[in-house]
Amino acid sequence: MLRFAACDGALVAGRTEPGRGAYTCGSLACFDRAVERGMFARALRGHVRVGPELRRLYTGEGHG
Template sequence: MKAPPERTCVGCGRKSPQSELLRFGSVDGRLTVGRTIPGRGVYTCRRLVCFERAVASRGFSRVLRRTVLVEPELARHYTDS
């Protein structure tokens, strides 16, 4: 059996199975949640702290290789606080 694909959380740097992470892409320069957004993707754990760290370190823009607007309301996609 093939191991599930792993991706690195841009917040904490840990690797997890892709299915356990939130994927974001850039839509018109805005960070947007979605597994089917074309182009580069960036992943975080489902922990709010990872989102906040990624925002603070500008990790989303770094991984996507373009400046993206990160709206604070994206925090609603995280299950804990």
């Protein structure tokens, strides 16, 4: 499972980010479904911007 939190209105990934957290399973389909249905905003109790770089956590692009 991956943890996300809101930082200055943006969705960020990380276990150590402070505040309320939202979790998804480790598949890209779960992440996309959560974005499409507004589940991050609901879980984090506020609007959050979801940057395209977060999809790279699942696809492995941009690493190494």
